[in-house]
Amino acid sequence: MRRIYCLLLFLYLQVYFSQNTIVEFAVFTDSDEKTFLNEFLLITPSKESVYMTNSNYDFSSKNALRGTLEDKNAKITTFIKSTDKSIFEYKWKVPELQCLIEDKLIYKWTILDETKEILGYKCYKAKTKFRGREWTVYFTYEIQVNAGPWKFKDLPGLILEAEDSEKQFKFAASKIILNSKVEIPDIILNFFENNKNKFVDYKFYIGKENAMFKDIDSRLAANRPKGLVLKEEFGIRDCDIERSFEWENDSKKP
Incomplete structure (x- = not known):
């Protein structure tokens, strides 16, 4: 009888921990907490996670998944x-260089x-x-x-809230x-593995992104009315996360 109980317990735990965890986050972009968009954190039993925005998916219902990452209308x-060792990111800001990047991060919490x-x-x-901001987060050991x-x-638990010190960005579960x-559809879980040929160096991409920001800044300066003096100078990435x-x-080191 004890063996049967242990077997049933083992099978129950296998099922219990083989299911996915889904966390929906509201993303705010100013101190007034005006909602910018909703994003999803998808945690798999393999300890990998995917964090994404995509209005074509509804993760609140088992039968409500729709659309694909390849859908031209997907937002x-x-x-x-995120894996144990790296973070893989799809970057889209530079129009001619929509690509995938491996980013190795080290946090000092x-x-x-x-x-x-x-x-x-x-x-x-x-x-x-x-990366240029001071962040406060709240996580749970539970x-x-x-x-x-x-x-x-x-951190030793799921992070449920994060906000930078200037209140420009906030994530709240x-x-x-x-x-x-x-x-979770395979096209989401295996997207990066299936598109490794599109990987570029993270530093290379940021260089391209910075060049684009500088070009935009120069165009805005050229169209600025003569005599207009800005009260404050802004860096090209000041509005970026x-x-x-x-x-x-x-x-900068010697």
């Missing part, structure tokens, strides 16, 4: 896959004693400096997965579906 602004409740979970405060919104990871029976990069600091 994709964010598409990131400081975990604090301050807590708050998010969606019924006790969450702990943590801070880090990442869901022990190495994942979070956008590129955030490497609005729904958590544990052990979801929704099957990644304002600076670690290799820029390396290049």
Whole structure:
């Protein structure tokens, strides 16, 4: 009888942990918390996660998946896959260079004693400096997965909220579906593996992106009315979520 119980328990745990976890995030872009869009974090039993925006998918219902990443009408602004070692990202801003990039990240987190409740979970405060911004996040030990919104990871639990110190960007979990029976389409899970021929170096892509931003800035300056003086000078990436990069600091060293 004990063997049967242990077998049933084993089978139950196999099913329980073989299902996906889905977290829906509301993304805000200013201090007034005006919703910009909704994004999804999809966590698989293999400890990989996908973070994406795509209005063609509805992950709240098992039978409501529709559209594909190849659909011309799909509205994709964010598409990131995270593994234990790397983050793979689909970049789209440079029109002539829509491509995939492997980005190896190192976070230096400081975990604090301050807590708050998010969606019924006790969450702990943590801070880090990442690519030109200071971030405050809240994570929960109750869901022990190495994942979070956008590129955030490497804390001992699921990250449910993240905001930069200037309140330009905020990610806030609005729904958590544990052990979801929704099957994540292979075109999402295997997209990066199936398109490795499109990979480019991250630093190379950012160089192209910066050149595009500089060109736009020059065009705006050329069309500015004569005599108009801006009260404040802005950097070309000041409005971007990644304002600076670690290799820029390396290049300044003697």
